[in-house]
Amino acid sequence: MSDFKVIGQRVPKVDARRKVTGHQEYADDLRMPGMLYGKIVRCMEYAHAKVTKLDLSQAAKAPGVVKVLGPKDVTQKGYNSGVLDLMVPEPVGQMLGDIEDQLVFTDHVKFQGDAIAGIIATSEEAAERAAELIQVEYEPLPVYLTAEEAKKPDAVQFTPLKPGNLAFALPIQMFPDGAAYAWGDSEAGFAEADLIVEETFTLPKVKQCQMEPHTYVARYGDGGRLNCWTSTQMPKCIHNKLARLFELPMSRVHVIQTTVGGGFGCRLGMIAEPQVCAMAMAVQGKPVKVSLLREEDWLGSESRHPGKYKMKIGFKKDGTPISMDAHWISEGGGYYTHASGVQFTLGAWLAGTYKWTNFRFKGDRYYTNTTPCGAYRGYGNPQNNFAMEQLIDRALNQLGIDKVEWRKKWHKTVGDDGWCMGVTYASCGLDECLDKGAKAIGWEDKIKKYAKQTGSKRRGVGVAVMTHTSGAMPMLLEHTTCTVKINEDATAELIFSCSDLGTGAHTSLQQIGAETLGFPLEDVHVRAQDSDISGFDIGAHASRTLYVGGSAVIEACEDAKRQILERAATALEANQDDLVMENKKVFVKGSPDKSIDVATICYQGVYNWVMPDTGNWIGIPGQIQGYSSYFAKHNSPPWSACFVEVEVDTETGQVKVLDCVAASDVGKAIHPPSVEGQVEGGIQQGFGQSCMEAMIYDEKGLCLNNTFADYRMFGPSDMPKITNILVEEHDPFGPYGAKSAGEGGQVAPTGAIANAIYNALGIQFTEGPITPERILKAIKEKGLQA
Amino acid sequence: MKKRSISLTVNGTVHDLEVPVHRTLLQVLREDLDQVETKYGCGTGECGACTVLVDGEKAILGCLTLAASMDGKSITTVAGLEKDGQLHPVQEAFIEEHAIQCGYCTPGMVCKSVSILAKNPKPSEEEIRHNLEGNICRCTGYVKIVQAVQRASERI
Ligand code: FES
Ligand code: FES
Numbered sequence: 001m002s003d004f005k006v007i008g009q010r011v012p013k014v015d016a017r018r019k020v021t022g023h024q025e026y027a028d029d030l031r032m033p034g035m036l037y038g039k040i041v042r043c044m045e046y047a048h049a050k051v052t053k054l055d056l057s058q059a060a061k062a063p064g065v066v067k068v069l070g071p072k073d074v075t076q077k078g079y080n081s082g083v084l085d086l087m088v089p090e091p092v093g094q095m096l097g098d099i100e101d102q103l104v105f106t107d108h109v110k111f112q113g114d115a116i117a118g119i120i121a122t123s124e125e126a127a128e129r130a131a132e133l134i135q136v137e138y139e140p141l142p143v144y145l146t147a148e149e150a151k152k153p154d155a156v157q158f159t160p161l162k163p164g165n166l167a168f169a170l171p172i173q174m175f176p177d178g179a180a181y182a183w184g185d186s187e188a189g190f191a192e193a194d195l196i197v198e199e200t201f202t203l204p205k206v207k208q209c210q211m212e213p214h215t216y217v218a219r220y221g222d223g224g225r226l227n228c229w230t231s232t233q234m235p236k237c238i239h240n241k242l243a244r245l246f247e248l249p250m251s252r253v254h255v256i257q258t259t260v261g262g263g264f265g266c267r268l269g270m271i272a273e274p275q276v277c278a279m280a281m282a283v284q285g286k287p288v289k290v291s292l293l294r295e296e297d298w299l300g301s302e303s304r305h306p307g308k309y310k311m312k313i314g315f316k317k318d319g320t321p322i323s324m325d326a327h328w329i330s331e332g333g334g335y336y337t338h339a340s341g342v343q344f345t346l347g348a349w350l351a352g353t354y355k356w357t358n359f360r361f362k363g364d365r366y367y368t369n370t371t372p373c374g375a376y377r378g379y380g381n382p383q384n385n386f387a388m389e390q391l392i393d394r395a396l397n398q399l400g401i402d403k404v405e406w407r408k409k410w411h412k413t414v415g416d417d418g419w420c421m422g423v424t425y426a427s428c429g430l431d432e433c434l435d436k437g438a439k440a441i442g443w444e445d446k447i448k449k450y451a452k453q454t455g456s457k458r459r460g461v462g463v464a465v466m467t468h469t470s471g472a473m474p475m476l477l478e479h480t481t482c483t484v485k486i487n488e489d490a491t492a493e494l495i496f497s498c499s500d501l502g503t504g505a506h507t508s509l510q511q512i513g514a515e516t517l518g519f520p521l522e523d524v525h526v527r528a529q530d531s532d533i534s535g536f537d538i539g540a541h542a543s544r545t546l547y548v549g550g551s552a553v554i555e556a557c558e559d560a561k562r563q564i565l566e567r568a569a570t571a572l573e574a575n576q577d578d579l580v581m582e583n584k585k586v587f588v589k590g591s592p593d594k595s596i597d598v599a600t601i602c603y604q605g606v607y608n609w610v611m612p613d614t615g616n617w618i619g620i621p622g623q624i625q626g627y628s629s630y631f632a633k634h635n636s637p638p639w640s641a642c643f644v645e646v647e648v649d650t651e652t653g654q655v656k657v658l659d660c661v662a663a664s665d666v667g668k669a670i671h672p673p674s675v676e677g678q679v680e681g682g683i684q685q686g687f688g689q690s691c692m693e694a695m696i697y698d699e700k701g702l703c704l705n706n707t708f709a710d711y712r713m714f715g716p717s718d719m720p721k722i723t724n725i726l727v728e729e730h731d732p733f734g735p736y737g738a739k740s741a742g743e744g745g746q747v748a749p750t751g752a753i754a755n756a757i758y759n760a761l762g763i764q765f766t767e768g769p770i771t772p773e774r775i776l777k778a779i780k781e782k783g784l785q786a
Numbered sequence: 787m788k789k790r791s792i793s794l795t796v797n798g799t800v801h802d803l804e805v806p807v808h809r810t811l812l813q814v815l816r817e818d819l820d821q822v823e824t825k826y827g828c829g830t831g832e833c834g835a836c837t838v839l840v841d842g843e844k845a846i847l848g849c850l851t852l853a854a855s856m857d858g859k860s861i862t863t864v865a866g867l868e869k870d871g872q873l874h875p876v877q878e879a880f881i882e883e884h885a886i887q888c889g890y891c892t893p894g895m896v897c898k899s900v901s902i903l904a905k906n907p908k909p910s911e912e913e914i915r916h917n918l919e920g921n922i923c924r925c926t927g928y929v930k931i932v933q934a935v936q937r938a939s940e941r942i
Contacts, residue, residue, distance in 0.1 A: 017881060019886045211825075211922065682927075709830070
């Protein structure tokens with residue numbers, strides 16, 4: 001399939017010009033007449049406490065204050081900021097046990113930054129000054145930062161619904177084999193193994209650090225309608241959730257998605273929408289804007305799940321991975337949110353990557369007094385990669401087997417069960433990724449060269465692979481609608497709710513629409529982001545927008561195209577099967593002079609009259625619109641291999657990344673620069689998770705680094721040269737052969753850089769991030785290999 | 787509240803303003819002049835989202851600069867780099883290299899890039915990376931941003 005006209009082209013992104021000139025509007029840029037400003041009052045001095053007294057009277061009298069709201073002044077209904085409860089059938093939901101344990105404002109503070117009240121004023125400054133006048137007294141409660149502390153029998157219960165503060169464990173009804181995702185008999189596997197490696201890894205609490213802080217505007221008015229402007233990743237799920245929380249019919253809730261200034265999962269579900277909407281309902285008719293400060297955003301929005309990952313692998317001498325047993329225990333923060341989702345998928349990626357003969361995974365999540373954990377790019381996969389890929393390398397060193405060769409031999413492939421059993425892989429280009437990546441980094445030479453080193457600077461190379469997902473099927477609802485409206489001049493509007501987080505999703509969907517319709521790219525306009533206009537979509541998560549949204553676009557455009565051809569067949573008095581549509585003309589195969597312009601058909605569809613002389617319509621009346629309500633038929637995950645070369649300064653502990661090769665099989669790359677961009681950005685985040693990034697709490701549960709100055713990330717000078725190799729293994733299910741590209745970019749770099757450091761020093765780091773301090777400490781304790 | 791009268795030129799337009807002495811340039815641009823193209827990312831000088839240009843070439847952080855100290859100065863924001871519908875070579879290069887994802891860092895990045903090239907029209911890759919430190923992008927891994935500055939440098 002090389003005769004694509006638009007697909008695969010490096011066209012400018014749909015929003016690039018607006019963004020580069022500063023004209024793109026983000027939520028904080030919205031200006032409305034009579035706008036008021038809301039401030040969420042958060043408990044900053046305790047991570048766990050009861051509010052014993054809350055006196056808002058002084059704040060209410062402060063200049064510029066319009067209204068103050070305490071817990072009793074807003075809806076008493078609970079909510080769950082995550083969305084998994086919408087995504088599964090009722091009986092499955094019962095088994096998973098998702099709960100609505102969040103309140104708009106609480107009197108039981110469960111983490112530093114929990115919302116206790118709201119202030120609405122005529123300016124942001126007035127609201128902030130009034131917040132200082134609130135008199136609040138707390139009764140401090142014991143702070144639990146680890147699962148061990150939280151599960152003690154005498155621990156304060158976060159909710160009566162989850163005894164023992166165990167928010168989630170894989171439900172036994174779904175996983176009858178001892179509440180574990182399992183096949184075979186892992187114990188029997190270990191009995192047969194020639195080598196067993198075993199370790200407990202510690203994964204850090206990492207923050208998405210999207211550049212646009214969470215900001216919202218809401219207005220309740222317009223005859224009883226709640227309007228909410230938000231840069232959510234999931235406008236239609238928010239639509240549903242807000243309607244439920246405020247007990248309004250969906251027709252009276254209007255969600256307008258503003259430009260997403262970075263997502264990475266941090267806007268998956270609701271963040272402060274409940275608070276801003278509650279404020280708007282208290283000052284009817286007036287728009288209320290709530291802009292989170294950076295340091296507030298850091299604590300008040302969800303993070304990645306940290307935790308302990310116990311892993312045990314058994315191998316035969318020849319490398320056969322005969323048994324895997326893993327247990328993930330997460331410290332999930334103050335509310336339930338994504339407890340069921342991440343704890344399952346983390347094991348799913350473990351199950352989906354390699355051909356374990358016997359397999360067993362358990363995943364638990366405990367409540368702790370930290371910022372709640374939710375979705376962050378990879379949704380469990382990066383945590384899994386850090387542990388799994390390192391432990392495999394430890395074994396391969398002992399078995400004397402090459403790390404690239406082993407991965408080629410034992411990764412799952414076409415026909416094998418995917419990350420969810422029963423849905424098999426339909427395409428896999430991982431061998432090619434490994435071959436090309438190894439060549440590009442000079443794997444064989446470097447492995448030999450770095451085997452014996454002396455001196456204070458040690459180099460190493462590492463590899464890791466991953467597979468991810470393309471959509472949420474089969475676990476969760478996987479549904480997108482698309483309408484394509486054909487204008488009377490034969491241009492088109494694609495209308496859907498698919499979000500573009502900056503990934504290039506809208507550009508790619510525009511390309512797919514243009515390709516399918518056979519229209520030039522500039523004649524296809526993308527219209528999204530308004531719940532009044534577009535139909536259902538589950539939102540931007542699970543790397544699904546291109547894979548599922550793209551298929552919906554194709555189906556809608558084919559529907560429109562079929563209607564055009566039907567009408568052309570009537571006009572040309574020809575059989576529809578004999579027609580060809582090209583360059584906006586329909587002609588009869590073999591007789592190019594027998595043709596009709598698509599524009600004529602579309603024009604007649606809109607402008608049509610019964611002609612007085614004939615009493616007939618001209619052509620066929622009726623505007624052409626194509627529609628699709630698409631449920632994904634399959635899940636074809638992407639694959640990738642990442643190779644990293646590092647130099648570790650053993651005197652300072654500094655790690656310098658010298659080279660990085662990422663080879664990714666994303667199926668057909670619809671918009672190659674967007675795919676490259678996902679890979680490149682993913683590497684920055686993956687390296688960060690493994691080597692620099694972690695939210696740090698003191699023993700009182702107060703965060704010590706909720707600023708960019710104190711939370712270090714890979715900067716422009718830290719980033720190495722990146723060789724970005726795209727392996728476009730056609731997928732039979734994906735739109736034009738495409739698979740996903742969004743999240744996967746982050747996954748393999750986490751394991752690859754850890755393995756490169758291991759290769760350089762001969763020391764494996766089981767606790768992330770691998771900071772210079774940890775490196776120096778380990779060298780001191782374990783010594784360097786000669 | 788102490789106020790100062792200042793004259794501030796923004797993208798060629800002169801504004802005579804009374805500003806409280808503690809008000810930042812970023813607040814004046816966004817709140818008082820409704821020029822929202824310059825972004826807030828942290829408010830504490832740590833992310834570069836608020837970068838604007840003084841006298842067309844020197845990058846400063848709007849969130850750390852007191853508006854009162856800018857009396858008589860000429861400020862260029864990313865919107866002011868476009869002249870009569872013609873993009874600045876750095877803006878063109880950002881589009882052509884696909885150096886923009888979510889775009890939230892872009893106004894600051896573009897201004898910073900202009901300042902880098904004003905100082906040295908032919909910077910090495912290392913110099914570009916070094917000078918971009920302080921402007922955070924969480925989307926791109928900086929790869930295409932560095933390439934965009936290199937591409938623009940060929941045109942300036
Ligand atoms: S907003 Fe000025 S540096 Fe971040
Ligand atoms: S493009 Fe999103 S932060 Fe740079």
